[in-house]
Amino acid sequence: MTDDKKPYDVLVVGAGYAGLTAAYELIKAGRTVLLLEARDRVGGRVHTQRFDDGSYVDLGGAWVGPTQDRLYALARAFGVDTFPTYDTGKSTQYFRGRVKRYKGLIPPLPLFSLLSLDAAIRRINKLSKTVDLAEPWNTPNARQLDTLTLADWMNGQMSYETARQFFTIAVGAIWAADPADFSLLHALFYTRSGRDLDTLMNVKNGAQADRFVGGAQTIADRMAATFADRIVFNAPVRTITQTDAQVEVTTDTTTYTASRVVVAIPPALQADIRFEPALPPQRQQLMTQLPMGAVWKCYAIYDRPFWRDQGLNGLAATPDGPITVTFDNSPRDGSQGILMGFVLGSKARDFSRLSDNERRASALQSFATFFGPEAARPRRYLDHSFLNEAWSKGCYAAVPQPGFWTSAGPALRQPVGRIHWAGTETSDVWNGYIEGAVRSGERVAREVTG
Numbered sequence: 036m037t038d039d040k041k042p043y044d045v046l047v048v049g050a051g052y053a054g055l056t057a058a059y060e061l062i063k064a065g066r067t068v069l070l071l072e073a074r075d076r077v078g079g080r081v082h083t084q085r086f087d088d089g090s091y092v093d094l095g096g097a098w099v100g101p102t103q104d105r106l107y108a109l110a111r112a113f114g115v116d117t118f119p120t121y122d123t124g125k126s127t128q129y130f131r132g133r134v135k136r137y138k139g140l141i142p143p144l145p146l147f148s149l150l151s152l153d154a155a156i157r158r159i160n161k162l163s164k165t166v167d168l169a170e171p172w173n174t175p176n177a178r179q180l181d182t183l184t185l186a187d188w189m190n191g192q193m194s195y196e197t198a199r200q201f202f203t204i205a206v207g208a209i210w211a212a213d214p215a216d217f218s219l220l221h222a223l224f225y226t227r228s229g230r231d232l233d234t235l236m237n238v239k240n241g242a243q244a245d246r247f248v249g250g251a252q253t254i255a256d257r258m259a260a261t262f263a264d265r266i267v268f269n270a271p272v273r274t275i276t277q278t279d280a281q282v283e284v285t286t287d288t289t290t291y292t293a294s295r296v297v298v299a300i301p302p303a304l305q306a307d308i309r310f311e312p313a314l315p316p317q318r319q320q321l322m323t324q325l326p327m328g329a330v331w332k333c334y335a336i337y338d339r340p341f342w343r344d345q346g347l348n349g350l351a352a353t354p355d356g357p358i359t360v361t362f363d364n365s366p367r368d369g370s371q372g373i374l375m376g377f378v379l380g381s382k383a384r385d386f387s388r389l390s391d392n393e394r395r396a397s398a399l400q401s402f403a404t405f406f407g408p409e410a411a412r413p414r415r416y417l418d419h420s421f422l423n424e425a426w427s428k429g430c431y432a433a434v435p436q437p438g439f440w441t442s443a444g445p446a447l448r449q450p451v452g453r454i455h456w457a458g459t460e461t462s463d464v465w466n467g468y469i470e471g472a473v474r475s476g477e478r479v480a481r482e483v484t485g
């Protein structure tokens with residue numbers, strides 16, 4: 036064990052978009068900063084897998100959309116272009132053994148199910164406007180809303196099984212969780228945090244509107260390159276010790292000292308750090324009430340986006356997963372065809388139990404069901420889940436247990452002595468998204484310098 040004698044103004048833990056943004060802003064403000072990262076790369080839950088032929092896929096965060104202004108601004112600042120997600124043509128629905136093609140967002144359901152689904156979406160949007168974004172625990176009826184799960188609400192409001200099935204697909208795609216996993220209060224908070232359910236679900240004008248040329252990790256790589264000498268890789272933080280005068284942060288090899296530390300990792304991973312003295316009880320509890328969501332991304336790569344020839348946009352939805360939602364993730368110039376399918380929530384946990392071959396066979400069968408036999412013969416198949424990564428433990432983001440917001444919510448952003456908290460989970464706007472991570476990094480930098 037060595038001591039890095041140099042006292043820093045700020046140590047930042049975690050080089051995802053939150054930690055990178057915090058470090059970048061603090062360095063701009065003239066602070067001496069060191070960024071400690073457990074992995075051997077930056078980006079965290081954003082990871083672009085690049086292939087020898089120059090193509091790439093995003094294993095983690097990928098899309099950006101309107102009102103995600105801070106992320107678009109970073110893209111511009113670091114010279115990264117965006118391009119619209121392909122959504123020209125008809126979408127596909129597979130339900131009760133039949134494939135149907137349709138226009139627009141809402142699948143062709145029997146009339147009463149359709150009305151029920153539409154009414155549920157509008158009711159969630161309306162209710163979400165009552166949420167206090169900055170302090171969700173102060174929302175009217177917060178306790179009641181935080182006790183009820185989204186599944187309780189859905190079962191009470193939606194009498195048609197088909198409508199509930201398709202609502203559950205949308206919930207899975209937005210939260211990487213099942214409606215029974217989290218409270219109505221969290222559903223309303225998250226909905227308002229990203230504007231409304233339509234925005235969260237949509238490609239055009241929604242959260243899936245655009246992708247980054249070169250992949251979503253490119254901005255992170257370029258930002259990190261501007262302060263490469265301030266980043267230590269393969270440096271998981273194990274202990275954070277506060278004294279009256281300073282804070283000591285210990286990795287497996289080194290103890291660093293600073294005036295302040297910014298912890299920019301998901302709460303579920305904060306629980307693995309030993310804090311001395313122990314954190315206040317509410318803060319301790321918080322870390323165990325925020326498990327991560329569950330999702331697999333399945334990629335099939337073809338010579339060309341053949342489904343476009345049939346007037347299809349590559350979007351598909353089915354309750355009969357494992358894959359319940361697909362997108363066209365081909366490169367901007369369409370020089371390859373790339374389909375991406377999501378396996379979500381409890382289906383993702385079940386999918387994790389399959390062998391590599393079983394997952395591949397199962398995913399390709401789904402793609403072939405939606406887009407025909409050609410989809411069963413990709414040039415390359417790969418899949419990935421952050422459930423299997425020690426430094427994420429799941430994705431897209433934390434899915435709070437019912438009761439979290441009203442019991443431990445106030446501790447989420449509250450500094451503890453010299454410790455400040457960042458990460459998308461601490462953001463009131465676009466919580467759970469890259470935009471939320473960036474905003475949290477900017478907010479914590481202001482907090483530390485203010």
Ligand SMILES: Cc1cc2nc3c(=O)[nH]c(=O)nc-3n(C[C@H](O)[C@H](O)[C@H](O)COP(=O)(O)OP(=O)(O)OC[C@H]3O[C@@H](n4cnc5c(N)ncnc54)[C@H](O)[C@@H]3O)c2cc1C
Pocket residue numbers: 048049050051052053054071072073074077078079080081094095096097098099270271272273299300301304308330332421426427429430431432457458459460467468469470472
């Ligand atoms: C499959 C998937 C799809 C997604 N799709 C989208 C999308 O399309 N659009 C969107 O906006 N968002 C999406 N997201 C969510 C988005 O990626 C995250 O919200 C965002 O990247 C979180 O950033 P962060 O900096 O808060 O946390 P992280 O990215 O998790 O960064 C935390 C960093 O801390 C490091 N770390 C952890 N523990 C320690 C430790 N003890 N010591 C040191 N370092 C540590 C980790 O290695 C990591 O680098 C998706 C996520 C996933 C996984």
